[in-house]
Amino acid sequence: MTTQSLRGDAVGIEQVTKIYGEGANAVAALKGVSLTIGDNEFFTLLGPSGCGKTTLLRILAGFEQVSAGKVFLFGEEIEQLPPNRRPINTVFQHYALFPHMTVEENIAFGLKRLGREPAEIRARVGEVMEIVRLGGFAHRRPGQLSGGQQQRVALARALAPQPKILLLDEPLSALDLKLRQQMRVELKQIQENTGITFIFVTHDQEEALAMSDRIAVMSQGEVQQLGTAQEIYERPNNRFVADFIGDANILAVTVLGDDDGSGYRRCRTAQGMEILCAGSGAPGSTPHVSIRPERIAIGAVGSMADGIACDVERVVYLGTNRQFLVCLADGLKLTVLVPNALRAGSELQPGDKAVIHVPPGTAQLLKD
Amino acid sequence: MAVPLPAGSQQETAAGLSGRDRLLLLAPALLMITVFLILPLGFILVYSFLTKGTYGGVIWEFSTAAYEQFLFERDLFTDELVFHASYLQIYGRSIVQALVATTASLIIGFPTAYYIATRPPSQRNMWVFLITVPYWVNLLIRTVSMLFIVRDEGPLNTALMATGLIDQPIRIAYTDFAIGLGLVYSYLPFMVLPIYAAIERFDFRLLEAGHDLYADRWTILRQIVIPLTRPGIVAGCLLVFIPSLGSFIAPDLLGGGKNLMIGNTIALQFQSSRNWPFGSAAAIILLTLVLIVLVIFARRAQQAAVASGR
Amino acid sequence: MARARIDLKRYPAFGTLTWACIVLLYAPMLVIMIYSFNELRSITNWGGFSLAWYWKAITNPQLHAATFNSIVVALSAATLGTVLALCAALAMSRGRRLRYQDTGFAIINLPLMVPEIVTAIGSLVFFLAVGIQLGLLTIIIAHTVFCIPFAYLPIAARLQGIEGYYEEAARDLYASRWETFRFVTLPLMLPGVIAGYMLAFIVSLDDFIITNMVAGPGATTLPMAIYGMVRTGFTPEINAISTMMLLVSALFVSASYLIGRAGDRKYNAQ
Numbered sequence: 042m043t044t045q046s047l048r049g050d051a052v053g054i055e056q057v058t059k060i061y062g063e064g065a066n067a068v069a070a071l072k073g074v075s076l077t078i079g080d081n082e083f084f085t086l087l088g089p090s091g092c093g094k095t096t097l098l099r100i101l102a103g104f105e106q107v108s109a110g111k112v113f114l115f116g117e118e119i120e121q122l123p124p125n126r127r128p129i130n131t132v133f134q135h136y137a138l139f140p141h142m143t144v145e146e147n148i149a150f151g152l153k154r155l156g157r158e159p160a161e162i163r164a165r166v167g168e169v170m171e172i173v174r175l176g177g178f179a180h181r182r183p184g185q186l187s188g189g190q191q192q193r194v195a196l197a198r199a200l201a202p203q204p205k206i207l208l209l210d211e212p213l214s215a216l217d218l219k220l221r222q223q224m225r226v227e228l229k230q231i232q233e234n235t236g237i238t239f240i241f242v243t244h245d246q247e248e249a250l251a252m253s254d255r256i257a258v259m260s261q262g263e264v265q266q267l268g269t270a271q272e273i274y275e276r277p278n279n280r281f282v283a284d285f286i287g288d289a290n291i292l293a294v295t296v297l298g299d300d301d302g303s304g305y306r307r308c309r310t311a312q313g314m315e316i317l318c319a320g321s322g323a324p325g326s327t328p329h330v331s332i333r334p335e336r337i338a339i340g341a342v343g344s345m346a347d348g349i350a351c352d353v354e355r356v357v358y359l360g361t362n363r364q365f366l367v368c369l370a371d372g373l374k375l376t377v378l379v380p381n382a383l384r385a386g387s388e389l390q391p392g393d394k395a396v397i398h399v400p401p402g403t404a405q406l407l408k409d
Numbered sequence: 410m411a412v413p414l415p416a417g418s419q420q421e422t423a424a425g426l427s428g429r430d431r432l433l434l435l436a437p438a439l440l441m442i443t444v445f446l447i448l449p450l451g452f453i454l455v456y457s458f459l460t461k462g463t464y465g466g467v468i469w470e471f472s473t474a475a476y477e478q479f480l481f482e483r484d485l486f487t488d489e490l491v492f493h494a495s496y497l498q499i500y501g502r503s504i505v506q507a508l509v510a511t512t513a514s515l516i517i518g519f520p521t522a523y524y525i526a527t528r529p530p531s532q533r534n535m536w537v538f539l540i541t542v543p544y545w546v547n548l549l550i551r552t553v554s555m556l557f558i559v560r561d562e563g564p565l566n567t568a569l570m571a572t573g574l575i576d577q578p579i580r581i582a583y584t585d586f587a588i589g590l591g592l593v594y595s596y597l598p599f600m601v602l603p604i605y606a607a608i609e610r611f612d613f614r615l616l617e618a619g620h621d622l623y624a625d626r627w628t629i630l631r632q633i634v635i636p637l638t639r640p641g642i643v644a645g646c647l648l649v650f651i652p653s654l655g656s657f658i659a660p661d662l663l664g665g666g667k668n669l670m671i672g673n674t675i676a677l678q679f680q681s682s683r684n685w686p687f688g689s690a691a692a693i694i695l696l697t698l699v700l701i702v703l704v705i706f707a708r709r710a711q712q713a714a715v716a717s718g719r
Numbered sequence: 720m721a722r723a724r725i726d727l728k729r730y731p732a733f734g735t736l737t738w739a740c741i742v743l744l745y746a747p748m749l750v751i752m753i754y755s756f757n758e759l760r761s762i763t764n765w766g767g768f769s770l771a772w773y774w775k776a777i778t779n780p781q782l783h784a785a786t787f788n789s790i791v792v793a794l795s796a797a798t799l800g801t802v803l804a805l806c807a808a809l810a811m812s813r814g815r816r817l818r819y820q821d822t823g824f825a826i827i828n829l830p831l832m833v834p835e836i837v838t839a840i841g842s843l844v845f846f847l848a849v850g851i852q853l854g855l856l857t858i859i860i861a862h863t864v865f866c867i868p869f870a871y872l873p874i875a876a877r878l879q880g881i882e883g884y885y886e887e888a889a890r891d892l893y894a895s896r897w898e899t900f901r902f903v904t905l906p907l908m909l910p911g912v913i914a915g916y917m918l919a920f921i922v923s924l925d926d927f928i929i930t931n932m933v934a935g936p937g938a939t940t941l942p943m944a945i946y947g948m949v950r951t952g953f954t955p956e957i958n959a960i961s962t963m964m965l966l967v968s969a970l971f972v973s974a975s976y977l978i979g980r981a982g983d984r985k986y987n988a989q
Contacts (some may be wrong), residue, residue, distance in 0.1 A: 655834025
């Protein structure tokens with residue numbers, strides 16, 4: 042990627058490295074991360090704790106300095122700007138609402154620091170309070186609000202100065218499940234209505250998949266894969282992504298041949314089963330493949346023409362779905378997920394014989 | 410990795426203060442204490458090795474006379490140094506007096522701290538407050554009020570005589586006992602508070618475990634509670650012992666100025682006796698004693714912390 | 720039954736000793752308060768209620784001067800000490816550990832470690848040696864030194880309880896470093912600052928040993944005046960002055976305690 046293309050986007054991150062500590066104690070939190078984020082994009086940094094996603098966010102906000110690399114905002118380098126000179130606002134993980142100020146004062150804080158006129162401030166505060174549906178709470182203090190309300194105040198406070206970029210640091214992690222699901226929809230709507238670029242940090246893959254235009258999956262200070270939710274889920278790049286996003290059966294295989302025109306490669310598992318895999322891999326190489334459990338079909342013996350025989354070892358009822366652990370004749374164990382609505386395999390019990398089918402291209406070759 | 414490491418000053422605090430800003434903020438307080446406390450301590454160290462001036466002050470001539478004076482007396486006639494123990498006795502008495510005060514404070518303070526820590530949480534703050542208030546009341550006034558009570562004709566003796574328990578006032582004021590009483594009274598809150606803090610953190614489920622394993626109350630106190638709250642007990646003892654050792658007001662008022670302790674001996678050299686080098690030497694010895702005690706306990710606390718894997 | 724359960728935590732006699740402790744701490748002060756209202760000059764017998772000794776104390780011109788000096792000293796030393804402690808606490812309680820953090824902390828707490836009598840003669844010798852005229856100025860300087868740790872401890876404790884993200888949020892919302900301090904850090908740490916200031920004020924008002932050494936002729940403070948009076952003979956006037964000073968101290972400490980608690984409640988209410 043060239044510097045030129047970075048400059049056209051809302052955010053350009055070029056070879057950013059962050060090292061904490063010195064000498065022998067030095068730990069690299071980011072190892073040469075490069076990516077671009079477009080204007081009006083809902084962009085998510087997804088990864089387990091310690092993967093560097095929060096560090097990257099803090100670098101964008103200006104709370105941390107890069108050890109090396111460049112950060113561009115609409116083509117301008119901003120590494121040297123202090124946080125108060127960046128048109129970027131943050132929704133903090135713990136909200137960080139000023140406890141000694143009312144809701145109104147919290148929301149007006151940024152506008153006052155920008156030196157806006159009192160009338161304009163009043164109008165804008167009212168406006169964003171409408172956006173986050175907080176009417177009537179103007180004179181409460183943060184301590185008197187519920188977690189969900191505090192979250193809305195934090196969002197309103199960050200939206201009020203109309204930043205170019207809004208950073209959200211796991212803003213939903215402190216809410217309970219129902220509220221979290223509701224806020225996902227609202228956040229996405231607010232992002233679409235305001236047209237502000239959202240950069241969202243989370244370790245919750247479901248959250249990331251539900252809201253994002255694009256997702257950067259991070260691990261150990263590096264971007265593992267960058268793409269839309271569907272790309273990341275269905276075409277994981279490597280073992281980490283396949284494992285981290287959703288459930289996956291990960292198998293070691295040997296690539297037997299080149300693409301035979303069907304778009305798939307013939308591979309053999311260690312136990313000897315042959316499958317047609319998507320993705321690339323040189324013949325003779327021994328990569329891993331990922332097979333999503335819900336892409337495998339299962340049924341009673343005789344229900345499928347080209348089924349592979351297996352033993353049902355365990356059946357777990359999960360509400361929407363039913364999960365099977367099956368063992369193939371060659372000893373390979375696979376997890377299979379079937380929606381209960383399909384009724385497929387609903388009669389199967391542990392100890393029964395069954396057949397499974399792995400459609401061509403279901404298995405995705407990984408880069409390790 | 411060939412990445413330039415950030416300089417320390419680049420690391421900022423949340424409020425955006427760089428290392429240099431923080432040094433600038435810290436400097437005035439450190440400077441104030443360095444110039445007006447550490448430097449003066451250096452001065453008395455130097456003065457303790459000088460020759461005493463006739464009307465106070467010093468003559469700039471190196472001498473160890475001030476330190477010799479602790480152990481020896483110059484015989485007026487033969488000009489020989491003769492061993493004499495009166496200053497050693499003052500130090501000895503001060504140490505004993507401070508130890509007694511510390512022990513007495515511990516005997517009252519530990520049960521008090523324990524009792525407070527086992528009150529319902531809502532009451533604890535009130536109790537702690539009750540223990541704290543006397544500390545903030547002027548030490549001089551508290552000592553004066555103690556003197557007022559224990560005087561021969563004071564309320565204590567009057568009350569005792571009125572009840573017919575005694576027909577002569579008991580002599581308490583101007584005795585070592587009065588000094589000890591004054592010291593306990595002065596520094597008791599220092600004993601209670603750290604022990605309270607330690608017991609409050611104590612996991613009382615261990616008591617149930619102890620009882621479950623057939624220990625009785627007193628065994629549990631000796632073998633579980635006291636060992637686990639030892640850091641608080643040690644801190645309390647230090648906080649009583651150290652100020653007691655260098656105390657001035659209690660021996661001065663309650664001892665009537667005749668039962669001297671280290672503090673009075675030092676003050677005297679800068680008031681009527683006018684022997685600055687000797688006073689400085691006495692102060693340096695006191696300071697050394699205090700530092701030795703502090704270092705010993707700091708080291709032991711560190712070892713204990715390492716041993717318990719913290 | 721719940722009632723019949725033995726309370727494993729209880730030790731017999733501990734409650735009694737606690738009350739003994741409270742009595743020991745408060746009885747002398749209560750007695751002196753009661754006797755301050757004694758009509759008789761005799762400090763032994765009770766001759767009826769009277770405010771005569773208070774009147775005598777209040778109208779004593781020597782005490783006026785001493786009180787004035789004490790207040791001037793306490794206001795100056797507490798203010799200066801609190802400002803220095805506030806700056807030091809900001810430097811020490813925020814961000815990564817400084818390389819000189821432990822040394823800094825040791826120096827700030829040094830005035831609490833050195834026996835007061837040693838500090839007293841050290842200051843005396845120092846002021847005379849460098850030629851600073853003994854008087855109110857030297858008292859203020861000496862008091863400022865020990866006011867620093869007393870103000871520092873509550874301020875630093877408060878500051879450590881304030882998460883760094885409030886300041887980050889302020890910076891994020893376009894506040895300069897000064898505005899961040901002015902509108903966020905200072906209001907949040909204010910209860911600690913007030914508590915620290917009050918403690919420093921009381922400690923300065925109470926000090927006798929150091930003051931007595933560095934005062935020089937002429938600059939008499941209230942504790943020095945009381946000491947002088949006790950030395951020349953015990954009169955009920957001393958009881959009256961003591962009672963008044965006692966109440967002032969108790970008032971200050973209670974206020975600082977309540978302000979600290981109110982601060983906690985205000986910001987942590989959920």
